């Protein structure tokens with residue numbers, strides 16, 4: 001007797017399906033793969049980094065979102081997570097790390113310090129990492145809770161899923177890079 005099995009994975013992209021086949025566009029397939037296999041580079045300089053460690057641990061378990069493989073080498077990472085106070089001395093280092101990452105890449109700014117300098121409105125602290133590199137998603141808070149970090153990751157996943165394989169060649173993206181003096 002023949003039995004039929006219906007499989008409906010979560011986050012299945014739009015497409016056409018029938019008995020034994022599913023077809024979708026290349027953009028959607030690539031976006032799905034990218035979104036669910038983000039390799040974060042944790043650029044953690046202070047207390048927000050501790051909150052990120054909690055996000056990686058068993059209770060919140062970032063591995064559920066395909067991002068458990070951290071990379072401390074920019075060349076093997078596609079999600080730069082900046083967490084903590086960035087001093088002006090550190091800014092060129094952060095920018096160099098960003099430049100060493102291959103496309104496609106995304107940037108997540110976690111917490112008040114990385115996003116705006118936080119309470120440290122002083123001569124030595126960078127008042128937001130978007131002064132030196134483009135940021136895709138900001139997470140507010142001091143420190144943000146792990147749920148907020150997960151929410152930020154989900155937003156990055158949405159970007160990765162929907163931006164298409166050609167976004168990085170679009171005039172808008174090129175202009176954004178040019179505004180930062182990046183190629």
Ligand code: SF4
Pocket residue numbers: 046047048049083084085111112113114118141142143144
């Ligand atoms: S935002 Fe708050 S918790 Fe995060 S690095 Fe700054 S002071 Fe620490």
